[in-house]
Amino acid sequence: MKCTDCTLLVYIPIRRIxxxxxxxxxxxxxxxxxxxxxxxxxxxxxxxxxxxxxxxAGGLPxxxxxxxxxxxxxxxxxxxxxxxxxxxxxxxxxxxxLREYIAERYRTRLGSRATADEIQLVNGSQQxxxxxxxxxxxxxDNLGMERxxxxxxxxxxxxxxPFISAVPLNNDGLDLAVFERVIKKGPKFFYGIPNSQNPSxxxxxxxxxxxxAEILESTCTVFYEDDAFGELFFDGKxxxxxxxxxxxxxxxxxxFSKIIAPGxxxxxxxxxxxxxxxxxxxxQAADLHTNFFCQKILHRYLMTNDLDxxxxxxxxxxxxxxHLMCGLLDDLLPELEHTTPEGGMFLVAxxxxxxxxxxxxxxxxxxxxxxxxxxxxxxxxxxxxIIRLNFSxxxxxxxxxxxxxLARVIKDCQRG
Amino acid sequence: MKCTDCTLLVYIPIRRIxxxxxxxxxxxxxxxxxxxxxxxxxxxxxxxxxxxxxxxAGGLPxxxxxxxxxxxxxxxxxxxxxxxxxxxxxxxxxxxxLREYIAERYRTRLGSRATADEIQLVNGSQQxxxxxxxxxxxxxDNLGMERxxxxxxxxxxxxxxPFISAVPLNNDGLDLAVFERVIKKGPKFFYGIPNSQNPSxxxxxxxxxxxxAEILESTCTVFYEDDAFGELFFDGKxxxxxxxxxxxxxxxxxxFSKIIAPGxxxxxxxxxxxxxxxxxxxxQAADLHTNFFCQKILHRYLMTNDLDxxxxxxxxxxxxxxHLMCGLLDDLLPELEHTTPEGGMFLVAxxxxxxxxxxxxxxxxxxxxxxxxxxxxxxxxxxxxIIRLNFSxxxxxxxxxxxxxLARVIKDCQRG
Numbered sequence: 001m002k003c004t005d006c007t008l009l010v011y012i013p014i015r016r017i018x019x020x021x022x023x024x025x026x027x028x029x030x031x032x033x034x035x036x037x038x039x040x041x042x043x044x045x046x047x048x049x050x051x052x053x054x055x056x057a058g059g060l061p062x063x064x065x066x067x068x069x070x071x072x073x074x075x076x077x078x079x080x081x082x083x084x085x086x087x088x089x090x091x092x093x094x095x096x097x098l099r100e101y102i103a104e105r106y107r108t109r110l111g112s113r114a115t116a117d118e119i120q121l122v123n124g125s126q127q128x129x130x131x132x133x134x135x136x137x138x139x140x141d142n143l144g145m146e147r148x149x150x151x152x153x154x155x156x157x158x159x160x161x162p163f164i165s166a167v168p169l170n171n172d173g174l175d176l177a178v179f180e181r182v183i184k185k186g187p188k189f190f191y192g193i194p195n196s197q198n199p200s201x202x203x204x205x206x207x208x209x210x211x212x213a214e215i216l217e218s219t220c221t222v223f224y225e226d227d228a229f230g231e232l233f234f235d236g237k238x239x240x241x242x243x244x245x246x247x248x249x250x251x252x253x254x255x256f257s258k259i260i261a262p263g264x265x266x267x268x269x270x271x272x273x274x275x276x277x278x279x280x281x282x283x284q285a286a287d288l289h290t291n292f293f294c295q296k297i298l299h300r301y302l303m304t305n306d307l308d309x310x311x312x313x314x315x316x317x318x319x320x321x322x323h324l325m326c327g328l329l330d331d332l333l334p335e336l337e338h339t340t341p342e343g344g345m346f347l348v349a350x351x352x353x354x355x356x357x358x359x360x361x362x363x364x365x366x367x368x369x370x371x372x373x374x375x376x377x378x379x380x381x382x383x384x385x386i387i388r389l390n391f392s393x394x395x396x397x398x399x400x401x402x403x404x405x406l407a408r409v410i411k412d413c414q415r416g
Numbered sequence: 417m418k419c420t421d422c423t424l425l426v427y428i429p430i431r432r433i434x435x436x437x438x439x440x441x442x443x444x445x446x447x448x449x450x451x452x453x454x455x456x457x458x459x460x461x462x463x464x465x466x467x468x469x470x471x472x473a474g475g476l477p478x479x480x481x482x483x484x485x486x487x488x489x490x491x492x493x494x495x496x497x498x499x500x501x502x503x504x505x506x507x508x509x510x511x512x513x514l515r516e517y518i519a520e521r522y523r524t525r526l527g528s529r530a531t532a533d534e535i536q537l538v539n540g541s542q543q544x545x546x547x548x549x550x551x552x553x554x555x556x557d558n559l560g561m562e563r564x565x566x567x568x569x570x571x572x573x574x575x576x577x578p579f580i581s582a583v584p585l586n587n588d589g590l591d592l593a594v595f596e597r598v599i600k601k602g603p604k605f606f607y608g609i610p611n612s613q614n615p616s617x618x619x620x621x622x623x624x625x626x627x628x629a630e631i632l633e634s635t636c637t638v639f640y641e642d643d644a645f646g647e648l649f650f651d652g653k654x655x656x657x658x659x660x661x662x663x664x665x666x667x668x669x670x671x672f673s674k675i676i677a678p679g680x681x682x683x684x685x686x687x688x689x690x691x692x693x694x695x696x697x698x699x700q701a702a703d704l705h706t707n708f709f710c711q712k713i714l715h716r717y718l719m720t721n722d723l724d725x726x727x728x729x730x731x732x733x734x735x736x737x738x739h740l741m742c743g744l745l746d747d748l749l750p751e752l753e754h755t756t757p758e759g760g761m762f763l764v765a766x767x768x769x770x771x772x773x774x775x776x777x778x779x780x781x782x783x784x785x786x787x788x789x790x791x792x793x794x795x796x797x798x799x800x801x802i803i804r805l806n807f808s809x810x811x812x813x814x815x816x817x818x819x820x821x822l823a824r825v826i827k828d829c830q831r832g
Binding site for chain 2: 025026027028029030031032033036059060061063064066068069071072075076079080083084085086087088089090122123124126127129130134135136137138139141152155156158159160188220222248249257261262263264265272274275278281282284285286287288289290291292293294
């Protein structure tokens with residue numbers, strides 16, 4: 001049967017259920033959906049809920065380090081002092097005092113000249129990926145990103161039907177020869193995570209950043225600097241962003257998810273005003289504005305708590321966890337090459353020749369240890385030889401036990 | 417100067433500032449932005465912040481009717497009982513108990529067979545517009561909507577570059593002859609607000625809904641039923657949705673913004689599972705998930721407060737305000753035709769022949785009364801003869817004073 005009223009030819013099968021003719025509707029989805037990679041993120045959050053599995057697969061910050069009491073005090077204050085305003089609609093750009101706080105922190109931490117009108121609040125920095133792609137990409141446009149690249153970015157960008165060129169990551173940052181070739185193709189933007197990249201844990205050296213900026217300087221390619229982890233360096237020292245060298249040609253996305261609480265979904269885009277104006281139009285069309293209640297709670301929290309001390313506590317734990325994990329990997333699985341992060345929440349390990357990450361993943365689940373296979377971080381089908389390990393969510397005991405389980409799984413896989 | 421490394425020809429003017437050569441970057445935005453209508457929403461929220469202006473231009477629910485104390489109790493409980501979980505990441509679909517509550521309310525209020533796995537939580541129902549358009553529209557696809565149509569929908573849809581056909585609204589719903597012609601073109605979906613439409617305040621009659629469903633039945637066009645106002649009927653009685661007649665071919669978007677609090681940004685999409693699966697992929701790419709903290713607060717609030725009584729209180733005020741406004745319009749400006757809403761938050765009035773809504777708007781601002789000109793609700797340049805008036809946000813005194821100001825403005829404009 002042919003749909004009678006459509007200009008498109010859509011076949012609608014007829015079937016009989018309990019003697020009733022039932023039309024099975026064919027939904028005519030957009031072609032962009034055929035490009036969406038199979039998503040792993042949601043599956044990960046589900047896995048991390050099974051308490052018998054020690055999971056290094058997810059990307060959660062440490063739950064015990066969330067300052068629930070401090071947030072409760074801030075929430076109580078906001079509701080008492082300013083409740084009905086905080087629960088009402090607001091403007092798209094976001095709560096001005098919070099944007100001022102963010103700009104001020106850029107000025108003091110990085111010597112930037114950020115102002116509040118260069119900051120737009122969003123629902124977690126994942127929303128920056130969607131909106132930025134939306135305002136820049138026509139179908140078929142070029143964009144560049146790291147290889148491996150952040151899977152949430154691949155998911156967001158893919159829905160705008162771009163052609164993605166991937167630039168390998170070395171231990172000190174982007175492979176500059178490949179980067180230069182990719183930039184010659186004139187991509188609309190290049191997306192990278194110079195600080196403790198997800199998944200690799202690699203941090204671009206300062207020389208690498210300078211070289212990246214020099215290659216970009218005479219082009220129209222915007223650098224999209226995702227900075228989810230820049231506050232989480234183990235030595236407590238900030239690294240200068242690429243934006244420092246190319247202020248008008250770089251945007252930075254940031255997030256409170258890793259330093260305060262992910263469940264509030266507050267991130268931001270820090271961008272030149274001409275870009276932010278378009279970004280704001282698309283943000284308004286997307287959801288009017290970000291949760292105002294949480295913007296106010298967060299601002300109150302920041303005004304009445306010492307963020308630097310709080311971050312210092314988080315970093316102490318992550319540093320210890322990371323060193324423990326790297327040490328155990330070296331002891332138990334010396335044949336595994338792995339990155340040695342300077343900060344952040346992740347590292348990657350390269351499996352011994354011939355081992356498939358998918359096999360290690362599924363055997364790991366049977367042995368109650370979860371790792372993330374590399375595939376979703378590759379846009380070209382690669383990644384089955386690497387696994388990503390998260391070191392922020394687990395306790396030291398769990399890391400110890402989990403890596404022993406993992407070592408047994410890998411040895412079993414190698415034997416069999 | 418020509419951008420050296422771009423495949424696209426982009427001219428970069430060089431200018432000198434204080435003897436320094438400065439390159440002015442040309443950002444290469446996506447073509448979709450050229451289709452974005454000039455936005456009024458943000459301007460409205462700003463206007464509504466000027467206390468000397470009596471504003472009927474915005475779309476705010478009544479601030480004094482937000483149950484700040486009840487929400488504070490719920491927030492306190494969530495943070496005490498379950499704080500760190502509520503502040504952590506969660507799954508994209510949203511908090512299951514809240515989705516179950518929403519499904520249960522559809523079952524009891526509308527006799528629907530809704531289940532929790534047909535409900536996806538979003539950042540206010542505006543996000544449904546963006547994501548639904550994203551999963552259905554290729555550039556150049558047809559879609560249908562009401563004339564006048566909700567401006568937030570026009571903003572969201574336009575960014576996906578559709579061809580929009582508008583169907584006039586009569587006092588009892590869609591103009592069925594035009595609707596049938598538009599549906600013959602095979603639009604991917606038709607977007608409508610059958611309950612107390614924004615901007616018009618029109619409610620489709622039950623006969624109109626049935627006829628709409630009959631026209632759609634043999635087609636592949638999905639009906640997108642925006643139900644932001646279905647709980648706000650002055651007679652307290654729900655109307656059967658179009659989805660009742662066409663369950664597999666209709667999606668309903670809903671929102672807590674108008675009945676509890678907009679600042680929490682919690683809305684939902686109620687849709688057939690095959691649509692919701694794609695919707696969920698795009699939602700995850702857009703922002704991972706909706707604010708979990710507020711999902712939990714809202715659920716606790718609903719478990720410990722009587723929503724029906726709360727809605728009854730809201731409706732009592734809106735009904736009184738609406739009757740007051742309609743009565744004043746009839747008394748002070750008898751030459752103005754206006755709709756007479758059965759619920760919701762808005763009505764529209766048609767200005768006397770020859771008067772421009774833009775003029776009434778700008779003269780109104782000078783006289784400290786704001787109305788919304790009809791233009792942003794039209795995709796074809798129409799609407800300069802109508803104004804939208806909101807009756808939910810102002811007090812009775814403000815409605816009284818504001819309409820006297822408006823009457824003077826219109827009479828002054830008529831005199832020329």
